[in-house]
Amino acid sequence: AQRLPRLGLLQPPQPRTAAGGAAAPGGQALPPRHSHTAAAYTRQDPFKAVIYDRTGSLSGYALQRALEERGCVPEMSDERRVVLLFAIGSTVENANHLLWALQHILEQEEKTDAARSTSHPLPEADAISHNSTRNSAEITASQHVSTWNNCKLSRPFTDPVSFHLTPPDRSQMESIPLEQCTRRIAGEMIIPYPPGIPLLYQGEIITSQQAEQLVLLRDAGAKCQGPEDPALGTIRVFKNSGKQVSP
Structure with missing residues (x-):
């Protein structure tokens, strides 16, 4: 000291x-x-x-x-x-x-x-x-810039996410710039470590608050497990003809 x-x-x-x-x-x-x-x-x-x-x-x-x-x-x-x-x-x-x-x-x-x-x-x-x-x-x-899931959401929970034993077909997904992921359906989990708690689940609709937090974490240098692109320049989402999910 x-x-x-x-x-x-x-x-x-x-x-x-x-x-x-x-x-x-x-x-x-x-x-x-x-x-x-x-x-x-x-x-x-x-x-x-x-x-x-x-x-x-x-x-x-x-x-x-x-x-x-x-x-x-x-x-x-x-x-x-x-x-x-x-x-x-x-x-x-x-x-x-x-x-x-x-x-x-x-x-x-x-x-x-x-x-x-x-x-x-x-x-x-x-x-x-x-x-x-x-x-x-x-x-x-x-x-x-926090690794904890403390986004100021309009409600303290998200819509239910369906889980399946069989992984989804990769042909149904695409990689897009992280900055463009709002209202898209996540195709992968993103887990900052520490603390090792997912900020995003596969199948979850990405809110603007979550997208902003992910960009802040990436720019700050946070390390995340789960994404195909560890640098978080891109994120995998489900294809929907280029359209965003309606609010």
Whole structure:
């Protein structure tokens, strides 16, 4: 934390002391099991570290790509965080290489920020306000790009989707640009990972909100399972003579 103050380390909440709470290891007391103050978990896998950029400038996807470019392969990432996994075979050299990679990434980010500020210089007081506003906007945008199925739909469920044991005939489907998929019938599942929950099922009518979310996730660098085109430049849909499904 001292060497990389810009990066945050996600940690489980500390157990709270509450009347009637059960004793926890180390002499602390945990809240009653059914108490609304009870944490979902208080321990974390010691071989995993979940890190994030405190400023919000680097999304989890961007940080993972930057680490991979420097020879470090994280386990996974989402719109905000990166999961680093250590194993019994990890060495001090591995840890030092990771620290070097993170330091190099942040140094490059600081140079980029400095170049932006010098190309458009602002008075010191205004610069502070400008940076604060920029970071707030980026954090808000990052939170909007989510891998969770939290679209603001007009209703909290979609029309029933028929499932069959026999896969549909591929000749009934076609690939189209992702930006043109609204009101078309999905020909494949799209599952962002993490969390591994489908955003789209085969046979589901794609809403404008779903299409927008998929474009945002693609542009942010989210990794999805299921689509024939992993880059999500295109999506497979059922043919319907080029017509869209009526609302």
